[in-house]
Amino acid sequence: MDPNWRPPACWYEPVAAPEQLKDTVQKLKGTHKLMAVNSQRNWDAGLLTDRYEKGEDTFGEGYKNYNIGKKGMFWRDVVRKGHENDIDAMDCSETMFWQDAGTVPHDPNAPTPEVLADYAYDKIRVPDTKIELKPAVRSTVNLPTWIWLNKATFKDVKVRAELPDTPLWAETTAKPIALHLDPGTSDATTFPADGDCQINGDGSIGTPYKTGDSQQDPSCGISYLRATNGTPYRLKASVTWEITWVGSNNDGVHTMPHGTFHTTRDMVVQEIQSINR
Known part of the structure; x- marks a missing residue:
């Protein structure tokens, strides 16, 4: 309805429950396939296992056994189609992270009711x-x-x-x-x-x-x-x-x-x- 409104270049949203992430990583083991942990980086099964299964990660916080048993979701950034090369899209650089159920990340690029209202x-x-x-x-x-x-x-x-x-x-x-x-x-x-x-x-x-x-x-x-x-x-x-x-x-x-x-x-x-x- 508003011809002047444009969605942000990037934002964060939930992408996987603990069991879903574990299943995806298991399927990647023994292959050369990669998984996007944000819009700028793709990891192989080894790096994914270290961070999300073993809790070992030189890039930031690690998670034990994909946080299975906890209530929440893993979040990852999304870049608006056609804006992958925009400098504003670089603002969403967090590696896929955990967010407890019923909460929203404290990040300027996290979605808000105002953004949803604009949408x-x-x-x-x-x-x-x-x-x-x-x-x-x-x-x-x-x-x-x-x-x-x-x-x-x-x-x-x-x-x-x-x-x-x-x-x-x-x-x-x-x-x-x-x-x-x-x-x-x-x-x-x-x-x-x-x-x-x-x-x-x-x-x-x-x-x-x-x-x-x-x-x-x-x-x-x-x-x-x-x-x-x-x-x-x-x-x-x-x-x-x-x-x-x-x-x-x-x-x-x-x-x-x-x-x-x-x-x-x-x-x-x-x-x-x-x-x-």
């Missing part, structure tokens, strides 16, 4: 802005065109992001709050005057047209003051979505930049000629 924000897909108009095909000078959106398709959108095997989660919500009308010409009057149609209590916007309303001002709509002459006006209707998130940090509701999406309609406006006798 969820990026994955939000709001419904297309499909407005209803009356008249739908051809408007008439000085007669209002009624515009509305149905509450059935115009409602909150939620995306939840979780990091497996951790307590981290975030839920981002997009809530429609207004529809702005741009008639495509200065020769028009909008209803309301600023063109901002507010959302109704039931989640809809505007009021559906019904027979007999043609002489009334709509709560949301446009009245064109001049007919088109071969080239239609380009009506633009923009829906603003308020974005908020909550997460596992349990520190309340946070706001994010609003999202605005629009649709356009070609408006042909005719002028009715009257004959005086």
Whole structure:
């Protein structure tokens, strides 16, 4: 939803339980195959056995018998695809390490609820802005065109992001709050005057047209003051979505930049000629 948001170049996440790591190392023994202990280093079975089975490691902390019997996961860095050569990706240089269950590493590159909220924000897909108009095909000078959106398709959108095997989660919500009308010409009057149609209590916007309303001002709509002459006006209707998130940090509701999406309609406006006798 946010075209400017980009995930970090690298981060840490759980990759293996104790039994899974032991099984992988056992399969590597007697082969020339390697296992990545981070995005920059690959180890053979000998080095893996020393660090994770025997607890002997000249590069840092070792672990006895792959920490089998303990609750937690081994974590390793992940580099975003296409950014393997970025200098920022070098920030995640820790060799695959142990993290107790229910905890998150104290590292600036460890995931946070804020990052998950940004990720969820990026994955939000709001419904297309499909407005209803009356008249739908051809408007008439000085007669209002009624515009509305149905509450059935115009409602909150939620995306939840979780990091497996951790307590981290975030839920981002997009809530429609207004529809702005741009008639495509200065020769028009909008209803309301600023063109901002507010959302109704039931989640809809505007009021559906019904027979007999043609002489009334709509709560949301446009009245064109001049007919088109071969080239239609380009009506633009923009829906603003308020974005908020909550997460596992349990520190309340946070706001994010609003999202605005629009649709356009070609408006042909005719002028009715009257004959005086």
